[in-house]
Amino acid sequence: MKLKSLKLILAAAVLSFSTAPAFSAGSSVPLQDAQVNLDNKLSLARGAKFYANYCMGCHSLKFSRYNRVAADIGLEEEDIKSIIFTRNEDNEINKTGALMENTIPTKDAARWFGTAPPDLSLIARSRGGGDWIYSYMKSFYRDDSRPFGVNNTVFENVGMPHVLLELQGMQELEVHDDGKGHVTKTLKLVEPGKMSVAEYDQVARDLTNFLVYVAEPAQLHRTFYGVLTLLFLFVLFIFSYLLKKEFWKDIH
Ligand code: HEC
The missing domain is CATH 1.10.760.10 (Cytochrome c-like domain)
Structure with missing residues (x-):
C-alpha cells in the first residue's frame, strides 16, 4: 500500500514537471x-x-x-x-x-x-x-x-x-x-x-x-564518442570474460 502511494506521488511529480510551461525570468x-x-x-x-x-x-x-x-x-x-x-x-x-x-x-x-x-x-x-x-x-x-x-x-x-x-x-x-x-x-x-x-x-x-x-x-560529436565508448566497453567485456574463464578453469 505504502509503495503504491509513493509511486503515485512520484508519477504526479514527474507529470507536473513535464507539463509545466517554461516561463521567462521575472515575467508572466x-x-x-x-x-x-x-x-x-x-x-x-x-x-x-x-x-x-x-x-x-x-x-x-x-x-x-x-x-x-x-x-x-x-x-x-x-x-x-x-x-x-x-x-x-x-x-x-x-x-x-x-x-x-x-x-x-x-x-x-x-x-x-x-x-x-x-x-x-x-x-x-x-x-x-x-x-x-x-x-x-x-x-x-x-x-x-x-x-x-x-x-x-x-x-x-x-x-x-x-x-x-x-x-x-x-x-x-x-x-x-x-x-x-x-x-x-x-x-x-x-x-x-x-x-x-x-x-x-x-x-x-x-x-x-x-x-x-x-x-x-562538442555536442555535435558527443553521441559519436558515446557510441564509440560503448563499443569499446563491449569488446573489453568479451576479453575480460575470456580471461576470467582462463583464470578460473582449474578451480571448478
Ligand atoms: C546594435 C547593437 C546590437 C545588435 C546588432 C544586436 N544586439 Fe543583442 N543586445 C544588445 C545590447 C545592448 C544588449 C543588452 C541589453 C540589456 O542588457 O538591456 C543585447 C542583449 C542581447 C541578448 C540578451 C543577453 C542577456 O543578457 O541575456 C541576446 C540573446 C541578444 N542580444 C541576441 C542578439 C542577436 C541574436 C542579435 C542578432 C540578430 C543581436 N542580439 C544583435 C545590442 C545588440
Whole structure:
C-alpha cells in the first residue's frame, strides 16, 4: 500500500514537471519551443550567416574561431570568408583562424545602449537552453517610451534595438486582464516586414540553433564518442570474460 502511494506521488511529480510551461525570468510570458535540432546543418549554417550579418556588429563570440565553426557546421571556405568583417591591427580583414570578435568598441556601445552588448558564447547555457533566445527574438514590440522605440516581453526594458525589424515587422502588445488578477500578454503583428511569420520564425530558429551549438560545440560529436565508448566497453567485456574463464578453469 505504502509503495503504491509513493509511486503515485512520484508519477504526479514527474507529470507536473513535464507539463509545466517554461516561463521567462521575472515575467508572466510563457516561452515558446525553439525545437532545437543540431543535426540540421543547413539551419546551423544559415544561423551563422544571420549572426554574422545582424548580430556580430555588437555581440562577439570570443571563444569561437571562424575556421572551427566552419568545419563543425560544414561551411565552405568561401562562405566563411564572406562573413568576416573584423580587421586585425594592420587593418586587414581577419583570416579564418581569427576569434569571432565584435566590431564596435565596448566602451562606446555601453554609452549608446546603456549596457554593453554581452558576449553571446554561453548565452544558450545561462538562459537555460534555446527556448529563451527563440522567444526573445520574437518578442520585440513597439514602445515609444523606450530609447529605441521597442520593448520586449521576455526581457523587460531591454537595451537592444530590434535589429531584425525589417525582416519581422513591428508588433504591438495587447494586454488582457480578466479582472481576477490574471493578466495575459499577446503580441500582434501590425506592420509586416519583408518576411512572412513562418519565414521569420525560421530565422529565429536558425539563430537559436547556432547559439545553442556555439555554447557547447562538442555536442555535435558527443553521441559519436558515446557510441564509440560503448563499443569499446563491449569488446573489453568479451576479453575480460575470456580471461576470467582462463583464470578460473582449474578451480571448478
Ligand atoms: C546594435 C547593437 C546590437 C545588435 C546588432 C544586436 N544586439 Fe543583442 N543586445 C544588445 C545590447 C545592448 C544588449 C543588452 C541589453 C540589456 O542588457 O538591456 C543585447 C542583449 C542581447 C541578448 C540578451 C543577453 C542577456 O543578457 O541575456 C541576446 C540573446 C541578444 N542580444 C541576441 C542578439 C542577436 C541574436 C542579435 C542578432 C540578430 C543581436 N542580439 C544583435 C545590442 C545588440
